[in-house]
Amino acid sequence: MHHRRFWTLATFASLLAVAGAVPAGAVDTIPDAPTLTDIVPPSAARGQSVEITLSGQRLAGTKDLLCRFSAFPSLITPTDRGMKATVSAATDGQVKAKITVPADAPPGLHEIRCQTAQGVTTPMYFFVSQYAQVPEKEPNNAIQQANPITAPTTIAGVIDGGEDQDTYSFTAKKGERLVFDVEGFKRYAPPQNNMEGVSYLDSFIILRDEQGKELAYDDDSTRADAFLAFQFPTDGKYFITIRDSLFRSRGDFHYRLTVGNRPTITAVVPPGGTVGKRSNVTVYGYNLDSSGATSLKRFVDMQETPGAQEFRVITAAGMSNAVPIMAETLPDVLEVEPNDRMQDATQVQVPAVCNGKFDTMTDVDGYRFQGQGGTRLVFAISASKLGSPVDTFITLMDRKGRVIARDDDGGGMPDARMEVTIPNTEEYIVYVRNQVRSGSGPQQFYRLAIRPLQPGFGMVFRQEGINRLGGPTMVPVDSVTVPQGGSTEFETSLSRYEGQSGDVKLAINAPPTIKGLVLEQLVKEKKPDPVTGDLKVSKITVEKLPVIKNGQSTADMRISAPETMAPGTYLGMYIRASGVAGAQPYVVNQPLWVTVSPKN
Secondary structure (H helix, E strand, O other), rough: OOOOOOOOHHHHHHHOOOOOOOOOOOOOOOOOOEEEEEEEEEEEOOOOOEEEEEEEEOOOOEEEEEEEEEEOOOOOOEEOOEEEEEEEEEEOOEEEEEEOOOOOOOOEEEEEEEEEEEEEEOOOEEEEEEOOEEOOOOOOOOOHEEEEEEEEEEEEEOOOOOOOOEEEEEEEOOEEEEEEEOOHHHHHHOOOOOOOOOOOOOOOOOOEEOOOOEEEEEOEOOOOOOOEEOOOOOOEEEEEEEOOOOOOOOOOOOEEOOOOOOOOEEEEEEEEEOOEEEEEEEEEEOOOOOOOEEEEEEEOOOOOOOEEEOOOEEEOOOOOOOOOEHHHOOOOEOOOOOOHHHHEEOOOOOOOOEEOOOOOOOEEEEEEEEEEOOOEEEEEEEEEHHHHOOOOEEEEOOOOOOOOEOOOOOOOOOOOOEEOOOOOOOOEEEEEEEOOOOOOOOOOOOEEEEOOOOOOOEEEEEEEOOOOOOOOOEEOOOOEEOOOOOOOEEEEEEEEEEEOOOOEEEEOOOOOOOOOOOOOOOOOOOEOOOOOOOOOEEEEEEEEEOOEOOOOEEEEEEEEEEOOOOOOOEEEOEEEEEEEEEEEEEEEEOOOEEEEEEOO
């Protein structure tokens, strides 16, 4: 048996016409793939057990849930953090299970997937709060109807019905600073998924005193989720109201509103350090210690390998939000103000990572370095992925003020990045400025790497699916389904960067417990159709030793399972890509979960 997910336009149209064939709110989907579309309830507190219902398609045969966590899935690979699940029932469209959240589970969004008989589903996200959750009680639109709450707490509510808004009353003491943090949009759009086209709650919160006078409000402090930190002027009763910013309402506009003196980090400067070393950082935010500090000094032990690591502050009031900080092999340099003018630019010995922040709306930071003629350098900003709101623009100039190169969004909007061949051996200055003038102070931070090229490649897997408009598209996947005695096809795509070249060999990398899977390459020759002129596959050659040739970036692959291989999901599977970067071997092991489905 041969499994394929390759579809004609007629098939797309017919699938779209079938109710429920494409999950509501999905962007790009594979029509016959197991998919999750909702979790109810979508949250629980640490140490709590809760019965949940997961909705989707092709969920029959689910015997287990895969629960993982990463505060930054696009930067740090999710891992098992102890959340347990027991499945009690499973049909094609619904799974019922009991979730048990460990008392020490990290607060935030946990990834949940179903391991079905037909494969591993797409993820949905389940919010874990560190404080006990209380449900909202309607009606509570007006302050006269406000639900009383006691901080610290997390309210689980929904904006549903007409121009719904939910109001809560609480008491606060003079000088006390409370944070009001909404989680709603983030559940649909964690960092690796912008969920374009999906309807979500765009929360808006308003703080009032006992007389109903407005004290503060917020709309989009954290993407589309509202956030407030407020220090109360007097003892008394206060009200917090949450609604959609456009006064919309839907049954799935769930939110969690956390109210309390929880420590909250708004910035860490510098937001990183050198691998294996101790970095001296300043943490900015609210309630960072028992005295309510808004800044403090910390030493952070950087991990031994390059990449992002999670940083939090813990006080008697609880655990702060997580922020990412970067461990890198290059030495760190702190900007020295003033450095706006050429003669004042901070001196840097390349290669290095320059750490800066915009102290005023019009602040410009300059860095001087000695360049070697003919050397190709990378100038790369890291800001947005670290949670900074800045939109950087970088300009490289020589000592005479001549512009050598400039860039806006070359590193992926809104982070600047450029590769430049240094023309002469002399001193150069690179300037960094913030285009959007999003504010000033430590929250407006960035990291600027100045370094030689570091060739390499990344790897993703794709299968043919449909986009939200019904047309064909290649959908990224991290799991495939192979029937016993059959095979399935997928595309392997390399993203070569900074001059990487040469052949890249592909092979299965799996533990000894996973035996029998075979990976092959399908070399497809295409010729134009004599009637339509469209390219069609005319010949397929099977290569037993898959390789993506120099100058190419994709390969059609086939993975097969023997009839004797036991049905189930094999989570220890990787595809190993081996090549050369510069003069050194370069290897990427990319996870690809394989589900062997029972033979029909």
